[in-house]
Amino acid sequence: MAITYTEEWVTARARTAYESGRASFHVRPERTALLVIDMQDEFVRPGWSPYWVPAATRMAPRLQRLIEDCRAAAVPVIWTIFDDTHLGLDRPRALRFLPHADTDWRRPGPAEVWAPMGRRPDDVVIRKPSYGAFYDTPLDTMLRNLGRDTVIVTGTLTNYCCGTTARQAYERGYEVVFGSDVTATDDESRQEPELAVLRKGFALVLTAGEITARLAAATAA
Numbered sequence: 001m002a003i004t005y006t007e008e009w010v011t012a013r014a015r016t017a018y019e020s021g022r023a024s025f026h027v028r029p030e031r032t033a034l035l036v037i038d039m040q041d042e043f044v045r046p047g048w049s050p051y052w053v054p055a056a057t058r059m060a061p062r063l064q065r066l067i068e069d070c071r072a073a074a075v076p077v078i079w080t081i082f083d084d085t086h087l088g089l090d091r092p093r094a095l096r097f098l099p100h101a102d103t104d105w106r107r108p109g110p111a112e113v114w115a116p117m118g119r120r121p122d123d124v125v126i127r128k129p130s131y132g133a134f135y136d137t138p139l140d141t142m143l144r145n146l147g148r149d150t151v152i153v154t155g156t157l158t159n160y161c162c163g164t165t166a167r168q169a170y171e172r173g174y175e176v177v178f179g180s181d182v183t184a185t186d187d188e189s190r191q192e193p194e195l196a197v198l199r200k201g202f203a204l205v206l207t208a209g210e211i212t213a214r215l216a217a218a219t220a221a
Contacts, residue, residue: 018196023204025175027214029073033148036079037155037162044114050103055184056156062208063154063182069212079119083111083127090129090136132164150175158185159194166203176203
């Protein structure tokens with residue numbers, strides 16, 4: 001019997017996917033890399049810049065634990081930094097016209113990962129000129145050289161650099177895991193709406209605890 005797709009039916013289906021949908025792929029440590037997006041001084045160091053994200057500072061200890069869990073599972077950790085590169089000539093030109101660029105604050109030097117995050121000297125750091133970590137960077141080449149087809153996206157801001165990176169990874173054929181409680185944004189009311197879109201169309205959205213459990217289960221298996 002043919003189904004009549006009523007407005008109520010399609011709306012309910014969409015709502016379920018936004019609120020509780022789960023992607024169906026497995027998280028395998030040997031195929032996975034952890035991306036730590038922009039946990040740098042200007043976003044995480046309290047009071048240091050007008051771009052401070054208090055929620056990122058609060059979630060940093062949880063992210064540090066996930067980083068250690070990934071290292072224990074032999075999952076490589078790749079850090080990104082939103083920085084001034086190539087005299088700004090590689091940056092999308094429209095950025096300077098957007099309202100969040102309405103401050104005279106400038107970095108006193110090259111951007112750095114916030115020291116308490118515990119970046120190791122042998123960790124890869126990618127300096128990127130825009131929101132997404134794949135835009136004009138070697139990230140895709142690095143991941144393919146590492147034999148990784150799954151990325152765990154963490155860091156800040158959820159609905160800018162993290163969300164854009166997740167979408168770019170999806171478009172490049174990666175399976176994307178997005179950390180719901182190891183990402184943060186500058187207005188916490190915007191967190192769940194971004195997670196809802198990612199959950200429905202781009203990523204497997206999991207808590208840090210769920211990510212660790214899946215890595216551990218796959219290792220045990």
